[in-house]
Amino acid sequence: MSAPPRVLTVAGSDSAGGAGIQADLKTMLALGVHGMSVITAVTAQNSLGVQGAWPLPVEAVIAQYRSVVDDIGVQAVKTGMLASAELVEAVAELLGGTDAPAVVDPVGGSKHGDSLLAASALDSVRTKLLPVATVATPNLDEVAQLTGLRVDSEDDLRRAAAAVLAYGPRWVVIKGGHLAGDAVDLLTDGSEEHWLRAPRHDNRHTHGTGCTLASAIASELAKGRAVPEAVTAAKAYVTGAIAAGFALGGGIGPVDHAWALKRR
Numbered sequence: 001m002s003a004p005p006r007v008l009t010v011a012g013s014d015s016a017g018g019a020g021i022q023a024d025l026k027t028m029l030a031l032g033v034h035g036m037s038v039i040t041a042v043t044a045q046n047s048l049g050v051q052g053a054w055p056l057p058v059e060a061v062i063a064q065y066r067s068v069v070d071d072i073g074v075q076a077v078k079t080g081m082l083a084s085a086e087l088v089e090a091v092a093e094l095l096g097g098t099d100a101p102a103v104v105d106p107v108g109g110s111k112h113g114d115s116l117l118a119a120s121a122l123d124s125v126r127t128k129l130l131p132v133a134t135v136a137t138p139n140l141d142e143v144a145q146l147t148g149l150r151v152d153s154e155d156d157l158r159r160a161a162a163a164v165l166a167y168g169p170r171w172v173v174i175k176g177g178h179l180a181g182d183a184v185d186l187l188t189d190g191s192e193e194h195w196l197r198a199p200r201h202d203n204r205h206t207h208g209t210g211c212t213l214a215s216a217i218a219s220e221l222a223k224g225r226a227v228p229e230a231v232t233a234a235k236a237y238v239t240g241a242i243a244a245g246f247a248l249g250g251g252i253g254p255v256d257h258a259w260a261l262k263r264r
């Protein structure tokens with residue numbers, strides 16, 4: 001039996017299991033790749049919000065990464081919550097030393113508005129992390145934090161993409177999930193444009209959408225797909241997961257990472 005493609009997530013733990021490391025590993029399982037993890041921070045969170053967050057020491061993050069990459073190897077890496085400037089810079093340096101494609105989700109906060117990244121880390125995201133990204137996947141709040149641009153309509157997505165690409169990622173997916181109307185994302189490398197459109201599901205249980213999309217892109221890249229095909233497949237996966245999102249706790253429940261497995 002040959003080993004499945006290996007994908008590494010470098011992200012924070014979500015105790016509620018809908019976002020962060022837990023979302024990433026579930027996505028990877030559902031998409032048929034071998035998921036591995038470098039935990040950057042532990043959060044206490046649930047359907048109502050984030051109650052606490054504790055970043056890990058930089059040396060613990062580097063040690064986890066080295067253990068996995070030096071022995072097992074990876075075909076793609078995804079990054080999520082990195083919490084501090086020190087962790088952003090350490091992870092950027094690690095990514096700069098690998099040939100595997102890197103999907104960078106520049107996580108700034110949770111859906112409830114709780115911060116998951118120190119304000120002092122934003123400059124390191126712009127100048128160190130985005131330049132080593134194969135694909136960056138900011139949502140509209142992250143676009144505003146990183147570029148100062150407000151996106152109010154589909155027309156603004158192109159301007160936002162150009163502003164993020166100026167920091168150096170090879171491709172960017174601007175996620176229009178927070179706009180009204182269809183769920184439209186723009187994937188571009190500055191010359192090609194791919195508009196990814198899906199019907200908006202009227203389901204409030206959307207915890208983990210961004211993590212799920214980014215780790216699905218990494219999974220598809222690890223299988224050898226080109227970026228546009230990988231993002232198209234990932235969009236279909238996250239759309240199905242949102243359609244099947246379910247209530248848990250008293251607030252926003254998770255997307256259903258297993259939706260595609262249940263249909264087999």
Ligand SMILES: Nc1ncnc2c1ncn2[C@@H]1O[C@H](COP(=O)(O)OP(=O)(O)O)[C@@H](O)[C@H]1O
Binds near residue numbers: 185200201209213242
């Ligand atoms: N209600 C929805 N119905 C369908 N797709 C959605 C919905 N909300 C978000 N999406 C899609 O989910 C993906 C993640 O986007 P978004 O929710 O904006 O990310 P984040 O979790 O980082 O804020 C994008 O492809 C977006 O278009």
Ligand SMILES: Cc1ncc(COP(=O)(O)OP(=O)(O)O)c(N)n1
Binds near residue numbers: 107109207208210212
């Ligand atoms: C540990 C951790 N990492 C990232 C997030 C944000 O995840 P996201 O997929 O953007 O989902 P929402 O929080 O917006 O529902 C998180 N909450 N926790």
